[in-house]
Amino acid sequence: MTGRPRLADVAARAGVSMKTVSNVINDFQHVSADTRARVQAAIDEIGYRPNLSARNLALGRAGLIALVVPQLDMPYFAALAGQVLQAAAKRDWVVLIQQTGGDLTVERDALAGRFPQRIDGLILSSTAVGSAELRKRTDRTPLVMLGDRNYQGAAQHVAIDNVAAAAAAVTHLAELGRRRIAMIGSSPGDRRHPRLVGYRLAMKAAGLPIDDRLIKPVRNNLGEEGEQQMTALLAEHAQDPPDAVFCVTDWVALGVVRALRTRGFRVPEDVAVVGFDDIPYGRAATPTLSTISPDRSAIARLAVDSLQAQFEAAAAGTAYEVGEQQAAFRLVVRESSGG
Structure with a gap:
């Protein structure tokens, strides 16, 4: 032949x-x-x-889905993108990857379907779009939202249980005997932040007082922010510093560890630190970083499977009921908390 x-x-x-x-x-x-x-x-x-082009044409598909995330240079999103590529390939989809930089206008353009090519579905990790805006969406492209925000049934949402994950991290610190546990990555008054909710629940369950002065926000999830906020905490509580810190991301946690070590604190002997996301850098840091490890493979698979189900429902003229889907997570104990 x-x-x-x-x-x-x-x-x-x-x-x-x-x-x-x-x-x-x-x-x-x-x-x-x-x-x-x-x-x-x-x-x-x-x-x-x-011939995928011919096959997609026969099936009424574009053969393309979009993954839109805030920052591709963040290790979590880079790793997630790799998992989405693998899950999409199993369904003969090519993935268009776009970065928003946290810009609400870019996120809205994605939700409105403003892409250079027709797409069969959209996976969006948003920093700004809320449930009210999603309910006003007119574009009918299948949509899956990612991340720790609560979309209240306005769209299909795939995530881990961020409240339970944060609680697991803080419970671990409390079980080590730590009593002044700080949190870096949320404002004390943000009652909707799921990781702050988990922090508060675990502190209460452990019988520990919650001191809002030990809760510090970050403007973005960078190591420099973690270092700056930890430095401020140490200055404000020079006589009674925290003995543990829960951070909303590993990137922030690495900055926290740097601030502690450059000011003479031993990690974990003086201050234990737990991050969130299980990025590769945390496994090579000194000390290695304890963290919450989300099942990124499951998140990607659930998101892509939902797009497929939504696409098939639309083709068949049947309704698709959106809801919450949760992937697993696990606490990984390493050197920064005594592992």
Whole structure:
């Protein structure tokens, strides 16, 4: 055989019609197991690869989904993008990746479907869009929201249980005997921040007082912010510094560790530190960083599967009920908290 194998070549090798080969490739259920096996064997023998453009056209698909995140240079989002690429490839989708920089206008453009190409679905990790705005959305492109915000049923939402995850981190610190546990990454008055909610619940469950002066916000999730806020905490509480710190991201936690060590505090002997996200840098830091590790693979798979289900529902003219889907997480104890 010369040239690229064709659908007709597969049909001839398997002794079936081209329509039957197409049905097998598109995983139609009414093909018998014996016929399916013969067609698959023929595909493998001659090295046939489906024309995805033609296949997508036949299925009414663009063959493209979009992943829109705040910052691609943040390790968490870079790792998540890799998992989304893998999950999408299993469904023959190519992924368009876009960075918003936390710009609300860019997020709104994505929600409105303003992309250079038609897409079959959108996965968005937003820093600004809320449930009220999502309810006003007119674009019908399948949508999955990521992140720790509460969208109150306005869109399909995939995340870990951020309240439980934060509580697990703080409970770990309390069980080590730490009593003045600070939190860096939220304003004390932000009652909707799920990781702050988890912090407060764990402190209460451990019978520890909650001192709002030990809760510091960050403008963005950078190590420099963590270092700055930890430096401020040490200055403000020179006589009675915290003996543990829970940070909303690993990036922030690495800055916290730097602030502590440059000012003569030992980690974890004097101050234990736990981060969030399990980024690769935390595993190579000195000390290695205790953290909450979200199942990014599951987050990506659930998001892509939901896009597929929404796409199929729209094609069939049936309703898709949006809701919350949670992926697993685990506490990883390393050197920064005595592991």
